[in-house]
Amino acid sequence: MSAATTGRPPAGRAAVRLGLQRGWTEFVLSLRSPQDQAFYLVSALGTLVFLWINRDDAVEGTDLLYPSVALPSILGALLAFGVVIGPAYALAMEREDGTLLRHKALPHGMQGYVTGQLVYHSLGLVPSLLTILVPGFLLFDGLMSGGAVGWLTLAWVVVLGLLATLPWGMVLGAVVPSTQKVGTWGMLPVLVITGISGIFAPIQALWGWLQVVAQVFPTYWIGLGMRSAFLPDSAAAAELGGSWRPGATVAVLVAWAVAGLLVAPRVLRRMARRQSGSQVQAAREAALQWVR
Amino acid sequence: MLGADPATADDAWRARVGVVLQSWRDHARWTPRRLLTQLGGYYAAYSTPDRPRPVPVDELLATVGLTADADRKIVTLSGGLRRRLDVAVGIVGRPDLLFLDEPTAGFDPQARRDFHDLVHRLSDLEGTSILLTTHDLAEAERLADRILILAGGEIVADGSADELTRRVAGSSEVRWTLHGERFVHATPDPTPFVRRLFEEHGDAVADLEVHRASLEDTYIAMVARHERADDATARPLAGAVR
Numbered sequence: 264m265s266a267a268t269t270g271r272p273p274a275g276r277a278a279v280r281l282g283l284q285r286g287w288t289e290f291v292l293s294l295r296s297p298q299d300q301a302f303y304l305v306s307a308l309g310t311l312v313f314l315w316i317n318r319d320d321a322v323e324g325t326d327l328l329y330p331s332v333a334l335p336s337i338l339g340a341l342l343a344f345g346v347v348i349g350p351a352y353a354l355a356m357e358r359e360d361g362t363l364l365r366h367k368a369l370p371h372g373m374q375g376y377v378t379g380q381l382v383y384h385s386l387g388l389v390p391s392l393l394t395i396l397v398p399g400f401l402l403f404d405g406l407m408s409g410g411a412v413g414w415l416t417l418a419w420v421v422v423l424g425l426l427a428t429l430p431w432g433m434v435l436g437a438v439v440p441s442t443q444k445v446g447t448w449g450m451l452p453v454l455v456i457t458g459i460s461g462i463f464a465p466i467q468a469l470w471g472w473l474q475v476v477a478q479v480f481p482t483y484w485i486g487l488g489m490r491s492a493f494l495p496d497s498a499a500a501a502e503l504g505g506s507w508r509p510g511a512t513v514a515v516l517v518a519w520a521v522a523g524l525l526v527a528p529r530v531l532r533r534m535a536r537r538q539s540g541s542q543v544q545a546a547r548e549a550a551l552q553w554v555r
Numbered sequence: 556m557l558g559a560d561p562a563t564a565d566d567a568w569r570a571r572v573g574v575v576l577q578s579w580r581d582h583a584r585w586t587p588r589r590l591l592t593q594l595g596g597y598y599a600a601y602s603t604p605d606r607p608r609p610v611p612v613d614e615l616l617a618t619v620g621l622t623a624d625a626d627r628k629i630v631t632l633s634g635g636l637r638r639r640l641d642v643a644v645g646i647v648g649r650p651d652l653l654f655l656d657e658p659t660a661g662f663d664p665q666a667r668r669d670f671h672d673l674v675h676r677l678s679d680l681e682g683t684s685i686l687l688t689t690h691d692l693a694e695a696e697r698l699a700d701r702i703l704i705l706a707g708g709e710i711v712a713d714g715s716a717d718e719l720t721r722r723v724a725g726s727s728e729v730r731w732t733l734h735g736e737r738f739v740h741a742t743p744d745p746t747p748f749v750r751r752l753f754e755e756h757g758d759a760v761a762d763l764e765v766h767r768a769s770l771e772d773t774y775i776a777m778v779a780r781h782e783r784a785d786d787a788t789a790r791p792l793a794g795a796v797r
Contacts, residue, residue, distance in 0.1 A: 273600065274566060274567075274597075274600035277597070277599060277600050281596045285593055288585070288589065289584075292584040292585065296584060360580045361576055361580075362581040365576065365594065369597040370566035370600070370601060370648075372597055375597060
């Protein structure tokens, strides 16, 4: 790279810095957009109304109320779901609208683009978690029984959960044939995984083999980690094996993260290589022609 | 291209090429100023004393005529303004070579005229060659120093507009009326023909018109010749190099 003279940061590092800026800008623009504000509000309102309706139900086998158990689980599901489906849609869409092609034409543009996506979707979790957590604490009693240790647990579960799922969202967005197919290829499987992950009903209610399947995916473990952060230790009795299994949680999430970080760059490079102007043109025509 | 194969070229090479995409709806929430600042940043590492990169954003906005709309959301820009932004993105890295792919497709005459003025301004940029593809031959004739005609994936002609027109025989058309009757004659060399016409009929020659074949006539003649030679059915495209 002879053109890059000394005295300036190397082009690759500069691109990552630009990507960080890009992610932050996208996040700020998203917060200002009525469309995204409505999304955050509706998903938070839906969750809170659901919890409020069930606020006096006791959870079988414990002295806890339903919202105390369900809220951490729902936060876990929101994280796992949002961070997979969000990037999947964004990538599929930006492959078709020319955003990606622009970055392909830039020196080190793909590095900047991917950094921007990671930052944007990680930051996007903050409002979607806060809009539920803050009113949740005002509406329901006894949500956080762990104190400072609980918050610390919450922090590592969120970070590990992000690392375990976000790369797979990018992979999904890179391999789906078109934005219109994200529903079938991405949304459906992720919804099924979320459905069997003990978020809405205890995992023990499922058949044995399905419990095993659910425990292969990170969603269950993120939910479990969230519950371990918010609930008292006595509540662990209601979990599989009567324990929070923090060791297993870390192991599974790290395994998914490592696998994701190995697979994602390869898949993204392949996607970038295949991105072309005629692909963008074809997508444009496809969008104008829904019925064929 | 610029000494490298585009499929395998590195990022330093990429910094020397500008591409104006026929983009569509990307970065809808951004403003032109924000987008140009962000994308321009990638070129900073490739700046050299004689080729400072990127082009300062205000200068860039003035060049493409977007100063007044610099802080509007991109989604609210009209098609013509949008295309100017695309051009600004193409030249933000002060490229050695700039690609414009059918930049005026779908423009009304006023927008087309404005865009031609913009391309003229771009050609004043120090050391930037522009490669423009178009189906509009009047556009190629107006903008290009050198024109390549592609038919069936092959270059069938290469030269300035003048050279190309001269290459097709019978390229001028002379029209006149004599005693109320209209005449048309095609000739490669109109001057001697017209002189003889006057020698013969003097002032009786009226409504005299001499038309040099337009680039469009040339183009059609050349493509027809090509299609006779082999049965290429691909849609021909005129390429113009400045």
